[in-house]
Amino acid sequence: MTPANSASAILIAALLIITLGYVASCVLWPFKACRTCNGEGKFRSPFIRAIRLCPACRSTGLQPRAGLKAWNAYRRLHRTNRRNR
Ligand SMILES: [Zn+2]
Numbered sequence: 001m002t003p004a005n006s007a008s009a010i011l012i013a014a015l016l017i018i019t020l021g022y023v024a025s026c027v028l029w030p031f032k033a034c035r036t037c038n039g040e041g042k043f044r045s046p047f048i049r050a051i052r053l054c055p056a057c058r059s060t061g062l063q064p065r066a067g068l069k070a071w072n073a074y075r076r077l078h079r080t081n082r083r084n085r
Contacts, residue, residue, distance in 0.1 A: 026068055
């Protein structure tokens with residue numbers, strides 16, 4: 001095994017471990033805190049100081065992570081392809 005081969009094997013193994021770790025974290029924690037309201041679901045309006053419900057997360061305080069969005073897009077594509085057969 002040449003040094004270039006072993007270096008690329010180590011790189012591929014590291015990328016595989018990182019990808020599987022991200023997938024596992026997306027399975028465990030599919031949502032993140034909303035950036036608009038900091039996960040509270042509501043925020044103060046800037047002028048009147050009234051409480052507003054967050055439209056970005058529909059006042060849940062949660063937004064899907066990128067991995068969940070990708071999985072949902074894949075499932076949607078797969079479902080529409082199966083329906084059109
Ligand atoms: Zn929000």
